[in-house]
Amino acid sequence: MKTKYLVLLISVAVLINPQLFAQKSKADRLFNRFEYAKAIPYYERLAQKQNKHEVYALTRLGDCHRLISNFEAAASYYEKLAVAGVNDASVYFNYGQVLRSMGKYDEAATQFQRYAVMNPEDQRGALFARYSTEVKTWAEPEYLYELFNAGTINSEYADFSPVYMNDGMVFTTDRMAQSGEKRYGWTMAYYLDLFFAQLKADEQSGIMVPGSPSVYSSRINQAYHDGPATFSSDFNTLYFTRVSRKAGELDSTRYYTNRLKLFSSNAEDGKWSDPVPFYLNSDAYSVGHPALSADGQTLYFASDMPGGFGGTDLYRVRRQGDGWGPAENLGATINSFGNEMFPYVYKDSVLYFSSDGHAGLGSLDIFRSETDGESWGKPENMKAPVNSPADDFGIVFHSNGTEGMLSSNRPGGKGQDDIYLFKVSERIPDSVLIAGLVRDKETMEVLRNATVFMLNTMNNEVLVLKTDENGKYTVKIKRGASLLFKGIKGGYYPDCINLELGAESKEAEIENRDLLLAKYKVDQIFVLENIYYDFDKWNIRPDAAVELNKVVTFLTENPDILVELGSHTDARGSFKYNERLSDRRAESAVEYIISRGIAKGRITANGYGEYKLVNKCADGINCSEEEHQQNRRTEIKISGDAATDDAGSQEPLNKYQAGQLLQLKDFDENFFKNCGGTGTGNELPIYTPKE
Numbered sequence: 001m002k003t004k005y006l007v008l009l010i011s012v013a014v015l016i017n018p019q020l021f022a023q024k025s026k027a028d029r030l031f032n033r034f035e036y037a038k039a040i041p042y043y044e045r046l047a048q049k050q051n052k053h054e055v056y057a058l059t060r061l062g063d064c065h066r067l068i069s070n071f072e073a074a075a076s077y078y079e080k081l082a083v084a085g086v087n088d089a090s091v092y093f094n095y096g097q098v099l100r101s102m103g104k105y106d107e108a109a110t111q112f113q114r115y116a117v118m119n120p121e122d123q124r125g126a127l128f129a130r131y132s133t134e135v136k137t138w139a140e141p142e143y144l145y146e147l148f149n150a151g152t153i154n155s156e157y158a159d160f161s162p163v164y165m166n167d168g169m170v171f172t173t174d175r176m177a178q179s180g181e182k183r184y185g186w187t188m189a190y191y192l193d194l195f196f197a198q199l200k201a202d203e204q205s206g207i208m209v210p211g212s213p214s215v216y217s218s219r220i221n222q223a224y225h226d227g228p229a230t231f232s233s234d235f236n237t238l239y240f241t242r243v244s245r246k247a248g249e250l251d252s253t254r255y256y257t258n259r260l261k262l263f264s265s266n267a268e269d270g271k272w273s274d275p276v277p278f279y280l281n282s283d284a285y286s287v288g289h290p291a292l293s294a295d296g297q298t299l300y301f302a303s304d305m306p307g308g309f310g311g312t313d314l315y316r317v318r319r320q321g322d323g324w325g326p327a328e329n330l331g332a333t334i335n336s337f338g339n340e341m342f343p344y345v346y347k348d349s350v351l352y353f354s355s356d357g358h359a360g361l362g363s364l365d366i367f368r369s370e371t372d373g374e375s376w377g378k379p380e381n382m383k384a385p386v387n388s389p390a391d392d393f394g395i396v397f398h399s400n401g402t403e404g405m406l407s408s409n410r411p412g413g414k415g416q417d418d419i420y421l422f423k424v425s426e427r428i429p430d431s432v433l434i435a436g437l438v439r440d441k442e443t444m445e446v447l448r449n450a451t452v453f454m455l456n457t458m459n460n461e462v463l464v465l466k467t468d469e470n471g472k473y474t475v476k477i478k479r480g481a482s483l484l485f486k487g488i489k490g491g492y493y494p495d496c497i498n499l500e501l502g503a504e505s506k507e508a509e510i511e512n513r514d515l516l517l518a519k520y521k522v523d524q525i526f527v528l529e530n531i532y533y534d535f536d537k538w539n540i541r542p543d544a545a546v547e548l549n550k551v552v553t554f555l556t557e558n559p560d561i562l563v564e565l566g567s568h569t570d571a572r573g574s575f576k577y578n579e580r581l582s583d584r585r586a587e588s589a590v591e592y593i594i595s596r597g598i599a600k601g602r603i604t605a606n607g608y609g610e611y612k613l614v615n616k617c618a619d620g621i622n623c624s625e626e627e628h629q630q631n632r633r634t635e636i637k638i639s640g641d642a643a644t645d646d647a648g649s650q651e652p653l654n655k656y657q658a659g660q661l662l663q664l665k666d667f668d669e670n671f672f673k674n675c676g677g678t679g680t681g682n683e684l685p686i687y688t689p690k691e
Contacts, residue, residue: 024053027060034258036064055086062091066098069363069391069409069416074098082111089118096128101362103389105132124337131359141383144427148205149412150405150419153197153213157189158416160407161228161289161342161394166235168198169405170216171419172227177215189416192225194240207403207423219272220265228342228394230290236267239299241288242275260288262301280305280327286312291343299324300351302341310357311339334369334376342393346401351376354393362389366406391417429508432501435474436512438467438487440519441495446471447517450489451653455672457482460664464656479503484672487515488653490558520561524638531589531634538584540592544634548589551636552596553668555603557653562640564604565590570628571610571618582607589634604639 027042040061047057062077078095081088096111109132116125153159155175162171174189183190194217197210220226225243232238242263262278280287282305289302297319304312305327313335317324330351334340338357341364345351349371354364358379365387367379381387386395386406394407403423409416438450452465452473458481465473477483480503486496495515528551531544540548555563567586569578586605594600610618613631617623664672 024056027057031060031064036067040064055081055084059086059088059091062094062098066094069101071098071101071390075102082114087118089115092118093122093125093128096132097363100128100132101389101391103362105136108132134359135361138381138383140427140430141386142427144425145382145386145422146425147385148207148209148421149414150210150421151414153195153210154414154418156415158409159419160417162405162407162419163228163230163396164199164398165196165231168196169210170194170196170229170231171213172229173213174416177221191223192227192243193221194227194229205421205423207421208398209421217272220275228289230292232292232296233294237292237296238265238267238272239263239278239290239292240265240275241290244283259283260286262287262290279324280317289342291345293345293348295348298345298348300330300343300345302343303327309335310337312341314340314343314351314353330376333378339364342395344394344396346397352395353379354391355379361387362391364391364393366392366395386422429479431476431478432507433474433476433509434483434499434512435472435509436485436497436515437471438473438489438515438517439471440492441516442518447489447492450487450492450515450517451656452515453486453488453656453667453671455484455486455664457484462662462664462667464658464660464662466658477501485512485515486672487517488557489517490560490653492517492519494557520558520638522638522640526636528634528636538581538588540588544589545592547634548592549596549668551593552598553671554636555593555598556668561638562602562604564606564637564639565593566606566608566635566637568608568612568614568631568633568635569610570631571613571621572628573610575609575611578609579607582609585634 023042023046027039027046030036030039030042043057043061043064046053047061058077058081062074062081065071065074065077075095075098078091078098081091082095092111092115096108096115099105099108099111109129112125112129112132115122116129119125150162153171155173157173157175159171159173159175162169171194172192173195174192175195176190177193177195193215195213196216197213199208199210201207202209215221220229220238220240222242225241227241229238229240240263241260244259244261259282261281263275264278265272265275267273278287280303285303285305287301287303287305291300293299298316300314300316302312303315305315308329309332314330315327316330317327319325329335334351334353336355336357338355340353340355340357342354343351344353351369351371352366353369354366356364358365358367358381360367360381361384366382368382369376369379371377386392388408388410390408390410392406392408392410395404396406397404401424403421406420406422407417408420409418436452438447438452439445440447446467448467448469448471450467450471452467454463454465454475454477455461456463456477463475465475467473479501481501483499483501484496485499486494488494495517497513497515499510499512501510528547531547551563551565555561565586567582567589569582569585571578573581583605584607586607590603590605593603610631614633615623615627615630617627617631
């Protein structure tokens with residue numbers, strides 16, 4: 001019915017303008033013969049005439065350029081059609097594909113969404129729109145791949161699908177193999193042939209690099225397309241793709257059906273035998289892109305035979321005696337609604353292939369899947385730089401596993417498709433998983449629901465962590481950070497750890513030293529360092545205010561603790577005078593603390609005068625000013641425990657939620673002070689317990 005409708009349209013065109021019809025007919029004939037490069041000039045002339053075929057010609061121009069991977073030109077034609085608002089859903093899908101192949105993911109998502117609205121029954125619209133959004137958030141691959149253009153063997157034409165062979169490599173190319181060779185109308189390049197290049201070690205890159213290429217075998221290469229190929233592990237058997245042409249039903253003089261077929265050849269006296277066709281070859285569908293397992297018992301290939309999941313699927317056949325068993329589709333885990341092709345199996349356990357149906361960076365992306373011997377795992381996109389927005393395919397690994405080759409038509413190459421060499425090394429993760437425990441320092445029991453504040457001193461950000469039922473906290477942080485961990489729990493003395501994450505460290509996980517929190521006890525005394533008073537004075541000096549602010553922080557963090565603030569004098573003056581002076585000093589300090597928001601009933605003042613000297617400087621002893629200053633001190637003693645069964649409801653740390661990101665300025669200025677050190681568990685705490 002559709003064909004009949006098109007015939008009617010063409011008949012009308014002949015009556016209106018025979019010249020335009022001839023122009024369109026010629027262009028379409030070339031297009032239908034897959035001679036897209038040849039068809040472009042005819043569609044260009046048709047589009048310039050501003051006639052009723054203009055939209056049709058622009059659409060075909062976009063398609064032609066897309067099919068020969070000229071994405072910039074294709075996008076310009078599709079853009080004109082999209083701006084004009086053409087009612088052809090395929091235009092928006094193909095426009096999205098081209099934009100995706102150019103790395104313009106946001107714009108591509110828009111076009112895929114338009115396609116999804118116009119053609120909601122096709123899942124590809126919504127799916128590719130999602131793919132275009134997700135790829136921007138992908139993390140880096142597990143291993144580091146360094147790519148090098150294999151400049152010596154690449155040409156201005158297509159060079160792709162390399163395979164290792166003895167001390168060299170064989171690849172497929174559409175450069176001219178012999179003088180006078182005809183060109184292929186699809187791209188106006190020459191027909192595909194297999195070429196060979198010797199490999200040698202390169203000191204600079206540390207990998208094997210190819211020398212000058214030459215035609216591989218006149219016995220294998222024929223007048224039409226040959227390649228890609230695969231070899232047995234002993235290099236005595238060769239499987240390769242060959243394209244056959246069969247005259248079509250519409251017009252036996254003009255239209256052809258191009259089918260990929262597999263052939264094999266064995267080495268006999270240093271020469272390849274006459275190629276033998278594969279038993280699954282058919283004039284109704286294609287079978288190509290062979291990949292032989294290392295043990296030679298399984299042959300993988302791509303085919304569009306009936307019964308698949310998409311355009312082309314991946315299949316395998318297993319060796320049975322001198323022949324092969326039935327074709328097995330690799331299943332829905334590997335195959336998608338799109339096209340899966342260019343399989344390669346590494347050490348019989350990892351399948352590499354290219355697909356435009358799974359989530360990828362662009363057109364064809366390279367994926368890997370591991371097998372457990374029976375089934376294949378979910379394909380993993382190999383990400384950049386193995387993949388790019390353009391076509392990436394035909395990957396192989398050297399037997400050493402640390403280098404390999406792949407094909408890509410990404411920008412910056414020498415031709416249509418280029419071969420790239422790569423070396424693999426272990427990637428230093430950008431981030432490190434840090435795990436640690438919070439324990440009771442005396443009993444070593446884990447403390448659940450403790451709060452850990454992680455300060456990143458590089459940006460002054462504070463991340464709140466909470467321990468789980470096992471007293472454990474975890475956090476993932478980028479390398480190169482300088483971190484300080486402070487563990488707190490109500491009723492416990494805090495502990496701190498410093499941790500430096502080296503940018504070059506290869507550690508993926510770090511077990512942090514345990515944070516050891518000592519439980520506060522009644523009558524436990526802490527000496528406040530640097531709480532000094534001028535002689536015969538009780539006013540709070542600026543240096544004393546800094547230390548008293550730490551008491552405020554301590555009482556805020558531990559609302560269930562009652563304390564006594566004790567003040568001591570030196571021995572100069574009478575006992576009674578010093579008692580009164582120390583009482584005034586203690587009361588002055590308590591008033592300061594209460595003024596900072598601490599409840600009056602939680603802290604009491606007591607002056608001890610000169611009754612508890614810390615050195616020899618009693619009455620009648622000649623001492624220096626510094627020695628007398630040591631006795632003019634202030635101490636904090638835990639005088640009681642106000643904890644109740646519902647103390648948890650009073651816990652001030654409950655206001656902090658796990659994962660909460662704060663700034664250093666959100667905390668009291670003393671919160672992280674005197675909290676660093678060597679990681680011994682006793683480094684410079686806010687208060688020093690008195691032994």
